[in-house]
Amino acid sequence: MDKKISAAVVVIAVVFSIFVLTSPSDPIPLPEPNSNSKSDSVIILAENLDKPRSIAVSDNRIFVTEKDGFIRVIENDKQLESPLAALRSANVFDGGLLGITLHPNFLDNNYIYVFLTYEENGNLWNKILRITESENKLKDAETIFDKIPGSSFTNGGFIKFGPDEKLYVGTGTVSDSSHLPQDLNSLSGKILRLNDDGTIPEDNPFSNSPVYSLGHRNPQGMTWDDNGNLYVAEFGPEKNDEINVILAGKNYGWPEQQCSGGTNFENALLCYDPSIEPGGILFYTGDKFDFEFPFIMASMRASNLYQVDFEEGLSSQKSILSGIGRVRDVVQGPDGYLYVITSNTDGKGFPDANDDKLLRILK
Template identity: 75%
Template sequence: MDKKLRIAGIIAALSFSIFYLTFSSNSLPIPEPLSPVPENNSVDILAENLDEPRSIAISDDRIFVTEKDGLIRVIQNNTLLDEPLAALRPAKVFDGGLLGIALHPDFSNNHLIYVFLTYEENGELWNKILQITESENKLVDAKTIFDKIPGSVFTNGGFLKFGPDKKLYVGTGTVSESSHMPQNLDSLSGKILRLNDDGTIPTDNPFPNSSIYSLGHRNPQGMTWDDKGQMYLSELGPEKNDEINLIKPGKNYGWPEQQCSGNGKYENAIMCYDPSIEPGGILYYSGDKISLEADFVMASLRATNLYQLDFSEGLSSQKTILSGVGRIRDVVQSPDGSLYVITSNTDGKGFPDSMDDKLLRIKK
């Protein structure tokens, strides 16, 4: 498809408005819509009419997108293939279903794909991780490698990513706002999990014989690592106090006892959003194709922007890279340094147009 994007409000890199953030003591205004740009040679539409897309994974020549109702879609040669790679059967709940997707670090040789799936069993909601083997865009095999993560109608987390250590990291959500399971090391709710690629528990995890890497999370949405190997997590708050956290092994991030900061027993967020902007996927940009003033890029749903972020001592800044396309769910970097994002206007909270949702490529 690879059509040039002609949507009002697309803002090329470096034509930004800026505002500054401190912790939750100050309110953060939601950005006003920016002036429309009738044509933008920096952004392409690669796919349209995606149905509630949730996550993106990129190989050298293909892009994989999960749709909440159970499809894994494939974009190859800038074209959305008619047939999905897989059609799974998740639970039909508001913010659960087929969520995160990650490719094995050796995907080009072993063709292994990992997905996070919400399902129902005997009236209870659970989440599990599937390892899928594909060949020529067809499912060859699928098996559960990790199971019985507590599920929820609204807060499942569900983000998957392989870290620099080639371990699989998984963000899980809390089952309810009143639940204290995120503080319980006997529960997988409200945690970051760290797994081997076969779903077994690494021997060097911070808690013996446990998949738990960190605890006290509400609803993780994205994770990334910088060039020093430090892990960052974007996380949804309730109606305010979305967080960006610097994740350290074995540390407690406070939910539900703490939101953002203020209790010495827990780790403080490095950024806090009040009111909520609903952060989505986050990445540390390591390419040189796109000119950015900051190292981090983050999608946002409620604030309907793709931001670049600068984390510094005491004060952080963010600037708009892309706006005017509605809710933005996820962002990834391709091997050539381009950025790919999916919109999320068909998720029940947005205002979709006739061609939503879309996969977009930012080229420069």
């Protein structure tokens, strides 16, 4: 009886994975899964990535973090065999080597910043490393910010430089029962704002504090619009995923508020119930696509790359890309094209033989 049940579960899983990865209603057909295979819409730049988390794009190079500690390099559309770096990361479900971003003057100083979960004396922590690379190799690595409380499931970990050339960092809560996101003296459940060397900017909203905003659960994506407004996407607890406009010094409610309703907290711009697991987000500013709405959002649980109209809300979402499973991150390259990574090997997806992938979207 047990064997029959197990076989049925396998069959169902296989059928579901085929549907998720090759739905005939896909807005963009995925090319055959051969490295650097091409179609009119998508190019596969890399395959067999292991639990990739975040993308950073330079002129002719793309850097991808893998959760287990590797920074992969794709140069001139070719995946290099050796990683740029192999860092020791904590072996926990949703921690490890997470976010990556390039210094605004990367072409001159070769600075790469990453967010890393590690274990020390039985405790989980997160830190930010500034890596100096040379010819796709690690030349130097310096911890510039440390002792962000860590977790097995909610580390946040998304990092980006803003228009003001300050480094913004999304940190997660240590557990859903923790009230540290409401504690201004804790680095848990915050958006942090740092100088490029890890020091605290003098014009931060709280004196001598890296905290830019508080009351966050698990930030996953970060972007700015043309007016310099900061937006953050974050996971809720199975429901109530949020897109928030982040204002300096404001409180976004977690765990006292989810999405909206509290008089002392900021309300979410968009709230998703049930969860869609938003990933990377961006405002498209290039000339390669004529999007109806410039706000682009990766979604893991909904297995789509969307364009979203804030004024019309959730009903306005239009799919740009589907049929590839879970979509973890999206960035705009200097060439104006979109780059995405899938997230089918993260323990929640149904990977095919060549997952995970880095894709360039052409149209």
